[in-house]
Amino acid sequence: MKKIHYIAVLMLGIVTSSCNTNDDGFYLNKVVEANGLIVIAPHPSTYTVNEKLYVSASVPRLLTEAGQSTPLDVIKSTGASVFTFSYAIEKQNGSNWDIVYVANNQIDLVKGTLYNDLYLQAGSNYVASTDSFEYEAGFPLLSAGTYRLSFGYNGVATNRVYLRSESAAGQVILNLNSTVAGLDAEGFYNFTVTN
């Protein structure tokens, strides 16, 4: 019986010694409100097959920050050379929405970097000549149908999108919470493609 007591106290001790972790979390994240950093290229809501849907992002190094009288130097804050965000293009299939995949070489990558997988992970790379982080890519619309573009994989509010800095080790990670024009109340950009 005493052995059970020893074991119980010992086990409880080991469990509780690792319980003092309520202060764990991630404390290098900083959210900054900004507007219009991501743009869906203006276009009527009907595209024709083989047209491309262009999405671009531009983050100035000296960013106007809501509630502050001085601009925010995002490079000095983060040491980053890239800000990333993600989006996906879906096509309606009956009552379902299927993610549309295309080959890398079919995407017109104008600026920045793109990781093309389950969704499109866009990288806005720093361009010294404009002193800003730039991304622009055109996604080919290869068949007729009803489509929508969603930033929902990384958005918190439906009409806002996070651009996240790829910060240097130990530096602040900026999450630029930006509006995107053209999204509906659920956070989708709806369009159709015709022949």
Add this chain to the structure above:
Amino acid sequence: MKKIMILLMFFSIASKAQENTILAGKKNEFRVDLLAILVSNKASISYERFLSHNFSVGANVNFSDSKKLNDDFDQGYRNNLPKFEFNPYVRYALSKSTSRYYFAEVFGSYNGGDYREIKRLIDANNNGYYSTLKSKYTDFALGGALGYKMYFKDRIALEFLVGFGSNLTNKAKSPDVISRVGINLGYRF
């Protein structure tokens, strides 16, 4: 057979009484926490003064320099880094034996360490930037613990202790919870 049993019981009781008497004559005890050294990379020593059969008072001091906690702190996975604790306590023995017994403890804790937060600063060009700033924190906690203690050779103590305290005055910077957990090896004199 019955006589042998009675004789054995008598010797057992006599031995226990002698053990209790020996321990009662030794009022002081120093301990080191083996669990803290092995698991937390923490140096933890305690002193206990036995006031009566049931009551004792004491204090524990510990200093922490855990590589894991340091790394987590530097990489932003925690915003505070406990460095030291001074824990005075009062204990009450819950068992009659003085050689093996359960006890309850009430403790205070003056504790401190490093704290990191993100601040917006202004550079020489009048541009803002965010940076992490490190500062010190201290806080005071109150808590309780339960434990079990046993003695070998009338002077060597082995103690298991489990308890929690809550920081009270500086929770924005200090850890919410102070854990008081240990496997202590001690010497009573």
